Amino acid sequence: VxxxxxxxxxxxxxxxxxxxxxxxxxxxxxxxxxxxxxxxxxNNPLGIKSSMNMVPFHMYHTFKDMVGFTVLLMPLTFIALFFPNILG
CATH class of the missing domain: 1.20.5 (Single alpha-helices involved in coiled-coils or other helix-helix interfaces)
Incomplete structure (x- = not known):
């Protein structure tokens, strides 16, 4: 560099x-x-393949991440649009 x-x-x-x-x-x-x-x-620690405790990755985690992103983004957008002086 x-x-x-x-x-x-x-x-x-x-x-x-x-x-x-x-x-x-x-x-x-x-x-x-x-x-x-x-x-x-x-891998699980026991090495036993069990699909009983599996949660589908796409719908569950995608939806959970989208909800979390929305919950964090909405207040920030509200503050940025209506109270911009608070952010500096």
């Missing part, structure tokens, strides 16, 4: 490029992890 003997334009350009690309790399690795987890399944 360091472009020379001192922090100069080359160093800053490389740092900014790395800073921009890092979220995409993390997101790609997370999606790859979820893909492999979905294909192989998670």
């Amino acid at each position: 360091w472009g020379g003997f001192a922090v100069d334009n080359a160093t800053l350009n490389r740092f900014f490029a790395l800073h921009f690309l890092m979220p995409f790399i993390v997101m790609a690795l997370s999606m790859l992890h979820l893909l492999f987890l979905h294909q192989t399944g998670s």
Whole structure:
């Protein structure tokens, strides 16, 4: 990342490029992890395969995450639109 003997334009350009690309790399690795987890399944400590306690991933967790996102986003949107001075 360091472009020379001192922090100069080359160093800053490389740092900014790395800073921009890092979220995409993390997101790609997370999606790859979820893909492999979905294909192989998670291990339980006893090693017994039981589908009795399984919850479908897509509908349950997707809905739960959407509700949580909405619960967090709605008050923030309300504050940002009607009381913007509170946020600074």
